[in-house]
Amino acid sequence: MCISKKLQNSSVLYGLPPIGKSTSDIESLTSYVSRLSSAHNLKVLDLFTKIVYPNLERETSTNVFQPTQSISINNSNIKTKEIVDVLSNLTTIKDLEELTLINFHYFMSSQELRTNKFWCPYCLQEYRNQNKIVYEKLLWNFEVVDICLKHRCKLVNCCPSCKSEQFLLKRKGEVGLCDKCATWLGSENTVAKEKIPDEYFCWQKWVVENIQELLKINTQERIENNIRWIDYGENIKEIIEMSKQKYKLKMNDICSLSNISRKTFYNWVSGKRKASLYSLLKFGYITNATLKNYFSKDFNMGLEIRSLPLLINENPFYSKPDKNERVKLKEELRKIINEYEEISSPILNLLQISRRLGYTRPTTIREKFPEDIKIIKRKQNEYQRELNDIKDKKKHELKAVIIKLLNDGIYPSERKILAEINNPSFFWVSTNRVLLNELCNELGIVRRKWTWKND
DNA sequence: GTGCCGAGACTTCCTTAACT
């Protein structure tokens, strides 16, 4: 009996301890789940479909293996909580929620984590060289974290070999290896690193150290502090009032110093929106208050107000294109539509079109240019129909050649067909070989394995 | 200075289609 079947009837998983608990280097739940699967010689897919999902209280059709969705189990949503509870029961390991943002729910927005995997290649290499367990840190998942302080390098998200983008959970994934080509994702310290400007490094040092401090907090403390943020607006109001009094500032001064708009503050105070960590880090920077100060409602501030680094002059996460930009986008979209007039043009899907226009998701252009999207879809269908027609025509012609060879008493090998159609490169296109196989199946011809004697 | 609304860019959750 294979191990997955055995485990289907079992209720206990190994009590695999998570790495870095209650430290700033704590691992992420996705990393833990991948290691847990490997420890049981199971695919991550089997761990979920055969063990985790059947133990959930309510059914879920959510696919955590969808490239951009796996991050959600490191986040703070209800599903994460359910998965953590099941894993805790099965492994008997307590406090697995420390590997997620579950107990920061009232304090943090749900959009602080990246959708794809980022890592420090030098950290991975260090684990391997020192014979330590290879794992991925929860810290690397944060959108605001760009660098590894220890190795003074940028975090990466592409395989060094095949350059493919990496995601957090893969059906057969193993921590430290590329999803696509299984290349080792670590890198020796001797490899030249991209130089990080000093000012940017200082800002990132503030960001990373702030988040590390938060991640060190244990479960009990996280729960206690989190509850203090149920009344989000009141807390923010208190912080603003304290800054006004301490530094003798007006609201407008605070806005310009922190580079946060008045409307944004309004949304926080009214409890309509939670501040992004990026905004909170900026506000904390000028008053020298850390995220941990805020989270634990210790609203003490530095003696003097300080200015933000010069590089923080615009919000990198929410930049709006100007009106001229919109016209340019429209023109570019028209250009793409016209390309579909040519049958030889490579067909683009909505995601490819979005990326060409500088957006990361198709939703944006779907909403922005709905009429053009309709035209593109219609053209995509036309293109597909034309391709099908070409395939049918080719199939018809190939069939005629095969039947002619058979009537002449000749076995229709690839070589004989090539000679007959006088096109030596015909089977260089793999789909033509598939077509031949299809026709042989239809005509009841057994394809011979090629040997020197065949022809 | 405060409050509201909608636009813009983005994410999460989920379903469906396409590929292997």
Place this chain on the structure above:
DNA sequence: AGTTAAGGAAGTCTCGGCAC
């Protein structure tokens, strides 16, 4: 059948415009 990608709906955060 198993796997992957595309797409839709609903929700989140920031910002500009406007009224008071």
